[in-house]
Amino acid sequence: MTKYLINNKANRNAFSCIFATLIAMSFTLAQSAESTFALADKCPPSFALDNNNQCQLRNLYQLYDSLQDRGLGGLKTALPKHRDGFSPQQIDLGRLLFFDPVLSADKNLSCANCHNPTLGFSDGMDRSVGARGQVSQRSSPTLWNSAFLSVFFWDARAHSLEEQAIGPLFSDKEMANTPEQLLSNLNQVAAYPRLFEQAFPASKDALTIDNTVTALSAFQSSLISLNSAYDRYAHGDAKALSPHELEGLNVFRSFVARCSQCHTPPLFTNQQVAVIGTPEPVGLPRDIGAAETFSAKRLIGGFKVPTLRNIARTAPYMHSGRFATLREAAEFYTKGRGHAVPEGEELLLHWHISDPKLTDTELDRLVDFMGALSDESFMPETPSQVPSGLLNTSTSLAAALEK
Amino acid sequence: MNNKYKVVLAIIIFAGGWIFGSSNNEAPVITSSVGGASYEGGFESEVTVGAVPHRSVAGNIHVVSPGDSIQAAVEAAQPGDTIQVMPGTYSETVYIDKDDIHLVGVIQNGARATLDGLGKLNDAILYSGNNIIIENFRITQYKGNGIMGQAGNNFEIRNNVIVDTGIYGIFPQLGTNGLVEHNVVSGIEDAAIYIGMSDNIHVAYNEVFDSVAGIEIENSRHAIVEYNNAHHNTGGILAFVTPGLPIKTTEDVIIRNNFVSDNNTPNFGAPGSIVSGIPAGTGILVMAADDVIIEGNIITNNKTAGIIINDHSFAPTITMDIQSDPNADRTMILDNVMLNNGYDTIPEVMAVALTELHTGLVDIVHVGPSNGSCIINRHRYRTVGIGDYSECGFTNTDSIDSYLLAGGAQPRVIASSERGEIAYLGVCAGCHSYTGRLIGPSVQVIQAMYADNPQGLAAYINAPIKRRDNFPEMPAQNYLDSETQLAVAKYMLQVSN
Numbered sequence: 001m002t003k004y005l006i007n008n009k010a011n012r013n014a015f016s017c018i019f020a021t022l023i024a025m026s027f028t029l030a031q032s033a034e035s036t037f038a039l040a041d042k043c044p045p046s047f048a049l050d051n052n053n054q055c056q057l058r059n060l061y062q063l064y065d066s067l068q069d070r071g072l073g074g075l076k077t078a079l080p081k082h083r084d085g086f087s088p089q090q091i092d093l094g095r096l097l098f099f100d101p102v103l104s105a106d107k108n109l110s111c112a113n114c115h116n117p118t119l120g121f122s123d124g125m126d127r128s129v130g131a132r133g134q135v136s137q138r139s140s141p142t143l144w145n146s147a148f149l150s151v152f153f154w155d156a157r158a159h160s161l162e163e164q165a166i167g168p169l170f171s172d173k174e175m176a177n178t179p180e181q182l183l184s185n186l187n188q189v190a191a192y193p194r195l196f197e198q199a200f201p202a203s204k205d206a207l208t209i210d211n212t213v214t215a216l217s218a219f220q221s222s223l224i225s226l227n228s229a230y231d232r233y234a235h236g237d238a239k240a241l242s243p244h245e246l247e248g249l250n251v252f253r254s255f256v257a258r259c260s261q262c263h264t265p266p267l268f269t270n271q272q273v274a275v276i277g278t279p280e281p282v283g284l285p286r287d288i289g290a291a292e293t294f295s296a297k298r299l300i301g302g303f304k305v306p307t308l309r310n311i312a313r314t315a316p317y318m319h320s321g322r323f324a325t326l327r328e329a330a331e332f333y334t335k336g337r338g339h340a341v342p343e344g345e346e347l348l349l350h351w352h353i354s355d356p357k358l359t360d361t362e363l364d365r366l367v368d369f370m371g372a373l374s375d376e377s378f379m380p381e382t383p384s385q386v387p388s389g390l391l392n393t394s395t396s397l398a399a400a401l402e403k
Numbered sequence: 404m405n406n407k408y409k410v411v412l413a414i415i416i417f418a419g420g421w422i423f424g425s426s427n428n429e430a431p432v433i434t435s436s437v438g439g440a441s442y443e444g445g446f447e448s449e450v451t452v453g454a455v456p457h458r459s460v461a462g463n464i465h466v467v468s469p470g471d472s473i474q475a476a477v478e479a480a481q482p483g484d485t486i487q488v489m490p491g492t493y494s495e496t497v498y499i500d501k502d503d504i505h506l507v508g509v510i511q512n513g514a515r516a517t518l519d520g521l522g523k524l525n526d527a528i529l530y531s532g533n534n535i536i537i538e539n540f541r542i543t544q545y546k547g548n549g550i551m552g553q554a555g556n557n558f559e560i561r562n563n564v565i566v567d568t569g570i571y572g573i574f575p576q577l578g579t580n581g582l583v584e585h586n587v588v589s590g591i592e593d594a595a596i597y598i599g600m601s602d603n604i605h606v607a608y609n610e611v612f613d614s615v616a617g618i619e620i621e622n623s624r625h626a627i628v629e630y631n632n633a634h635h636n637t638g639g640i641l642a643f644v645t646p647g648l649p650i651k652t653t654e655d656v657i658i659r660n661n662f663v664s665d666n667n668t669p670n671f672g673a674p675g676s677i678v679s680g681i682p683a684g685t686g687i688l689v690m691a692a693d694d695v696i697i698e699g700n701i702i703t704n705n706k707t708a709g710i711i712i713n714d715h716s717f718a719p720t721i722t723m724d725i726q727s728d729p730n731a732d733r734t735m736i737l738d739n740v741m742l743n744n745g746y747d748t749i750p751e752v753m754a755v756a757l758t759e760l761h762t763g764l765v766d767i768v769h770v771g772p773s774n775g776s777c778i779i780n781r782h783r784y785r786t787v788g789i790g791d792y793s794e795c796g797f798t799n800t801d802s803i804d805s806y807l808l809a810g811g812a813q814p815r816v817i818a819s820s821e822r823g824e825i826a827y828l829g830v831c832a833g834c835h836s837y838t839g840r841l842i843g844p845s846v847q848v849i850q851a852m853y854a855d856n857p858q859g860l861a862a863y864i865n866a867p868i869k870r871r872d873n874f875p876e877m878p879a880q881n882y883l884d885s886e887t888q889l890a891v892a893k894y895m896l897q898v899s900n
Contacts, residue, residue, distance in 0.1 A: 073554025237882030377833030
């Protein structure tokens with residue numbers, strides 16, 4: 001923070017000209033609020049800082065291999081390839097941007113509104129609410145462990161964190177911004193131009209859409225959740241799971257329930273598209289999902305398999321939040337293949353959607369096991385104030401929900 | 404498939420033959436498969452004995468008798484140990500989440516250790532560890548799988564009798580280097596032996612029958628299927644690419660010297676399952692798999708066809724996957740004995756046959772595009788759709804014994820200094836920051852306490868005790884092996900920010 005003040009050219013300029021005292025005074029007042037924002041020079045936990053000022057991820061799954069390096073398998077299996085290599089400053093700038101409503105057209109929605117850290121980086125709603133109160137078509141997915149994803153959005157339409165970040169920023173139904181408006185808004189916030197310069201020292205023009213998106217991606221890549229009770233069991237602590245959770249693990253990976261065939265460890269998703277035929281909210285038509293992405297009728301109703309890490313934190317469930325609890329979500333799979341597909345509608349259901357006839361006890365154990373996938377030990381700090389000074393509605397929302 | 408178009412095309416071809424008077428009486432090219440060139444593609448063959456590395460030190464033996472729990476013995480066992488299960492009946496799910504365990508049924512006077520799922524239990528044996536042997540069991544009446552592997556490397560599944568058990572009899576998945584041999588598997592609703600998303604596999608000397616699929620190699624590479632007897636299934640031996648799975652290819656599969664006969668059982672696969680689309684009467688089925696060699700099999704009395712090779716478009720019930728290559732390329736058919744196949748085939752095959760004015764028996768049918776496929780002695784068989792197959796430049800696979808890895812798949816080697824950093828940042832950093840309190844005390848405080856005593860810190864990490872009233876109790880990090888515990892202790896004592 002001190003280093004930041006010493007390099008503060010604006011302050012030096014303010015003292016250079018008495019004629020501009022008045023202006024300089026107002027500048028300094030603005031700066032004093034701004035000066036509380038300094039970017040971290042250390043990586044978040046789980047990252048090592050290398051000699052190039054890049055944060056490199058470290059986790060115990062790096063002790064293992066996986067078939068074809070795809071990061072799929074059983075207990076001691078490597079994770080899929082991940083994104084890292086962002087600087088501490090980029091990650092921290094991303095954190096400030098993530099919580100700042102200045103990113104949206106009406107300056108009332110931040111990323112954290114739909115990806116609230118206190119709600120598993122989701123929002124607790126069946127379908128998220130975007131600009132001007134519009135209810136979107138789908139539920140907000142968690143951001144935990146998105147560093148390991150290569151497929152983004154429910155309909156699998158994006159393939160990088162950056163491509164994903166562009167989506168909500170400029171979607172009329174979400175943050176409803178435009179690139180021009182966003183740049184203009186960011187430039188009007190006193191702190192951002194210099195925070196961007198600090199995070200992107202090699203850029204001539206630091207405050208750009210590309211760098212905004214890079215910073216957001218950097219922050220998202222730092223959201224690592226790999227120290228759950230399940231993980232301790234996977235690494236070799238036979239007592240890390242309770243007897244109920246262990247029973248649940250065996251139902252989960254059994255070929256009767258077949259959960260692990262798509263929610264494959266260690267990430268608990270195989271990142272494929274699956275048509276499972278969950279019901280839509282009452283009165284709404286079928287969401288065709290990935291059929292649009294791939295122009296393929298066979299994929300009508302197909303969605304990306306979501307990770308189950310921290311799943312207990314992100315109710316309600318499925319692409320449109322149709323199920324309020326994990327128990328209901330699990331129960332869907334045992335009510336019969338296609339039971340919720342309206343008569344006359346043809347869906348090419350996934351081959352693992354079967355009729356497993358799970359008992360009530362088995363469903364309870366599955367819920368127990370999914371609870372053992374929770375870990376928020378590397379939770380990032382929510383800034384008490386954001387550079388724009390705008391009200392951080394997500395935190396007040398969380399407070400309201402907790403009440 | 405536009406069959407109308409094909410019929411028109413066939414008539415043109417037929418007319419051409421009539422006009423130009425092609426002769427059917429020329430002596431065919433006869434190629435001897437004895438002593439000729441051997442296949443040189445594929446995985447570099449190594450001389451190996453088994454898939455599980457030999458133990459240099461014998462571990463403990465845990466004997467389980469009827470009335471005891473096999474799982475309790477697994478939990479008591481250390482890597483390197485052997486569990487011997489005496490004859491008798493056991494009703495439990497056994498799961499092996501540790502490495503290097505040999506689970507051995509004892510056969511006495513023909514009586515086996517029997518795992519009976521009573522129609523209620525899910526799977527009989529699950530394993531996730533490396534270097535696992537499972538042999539000599541009888542498994543029956545489970546709802547899920549008989550023996551299921553999830554990502555374990557180096558496995559041997561041998562001499563088991565699996566009867567009337569659920570979805571798959573033997574199903575290793577996402578593993579490298581495995582041997583499945585001398586098993587007798589029957590009455591399975593999907594595949595009796597199913598190799599899923601795996602590499603370097605050997606399936607030999609098994610008898611598979613009365614199941615929907617006998618042996619299935621799916622989204623796997625470098626597999627040899629030999630000397631098996633696949634009979635009275637819906638389909639005998641399959642090499643598949645199933646779209647929608649995260650690992651996308653099946654390549655380099657040798658199917659040789661098997662009996663594949665009478666696979667005419669009506670399909671009783673679950674609705675929607677991939678195998679539910681297999682027509683009864685299928686001997687060998689290659690779907691979208693590449694570099695498959697079919698050699699030396701005796702293929703008889705399969706009513707749809709002896710060998711079907713097709714692309715994904717021939718299977719209308721499977722999903723769309725742009726990352727999945729739909730075509731079966733480089734199928735290589737060497738000498739096989741084929742008798743009485745395709746005597747009661749399906750309309751889809753008849754339609755393709757009609758395009759070539761082929762009627763009657765069908766030994767081999769290829770549907771869909773094919774690049775680089777070949778065959779020898781094609782004149783011996785009743786064939787459809789192999790007009791663009793070239794003559795193979797080799798006649799046998801004698802130079803290849805096995806695709807198993809000599810010495811087994813090796814674990815990733817991580818230097819102990821690197822282990823220390825990985826564990827420190829991956830685990831400790833969640834609760835301990837360098838300065839100041841996070842959840843536990845700061846690293847500086849810990850460094851002051853254990854300055855020259857990494858062993859002491861490692862011991863504490865292994866079994867922490869509560870020292871500070873105002874701090875939560877630290878969970879034991881005893882899942883880390885002792886080498887990693889010491890490495891992380893040393894690492895923690897030298898960090899400087």
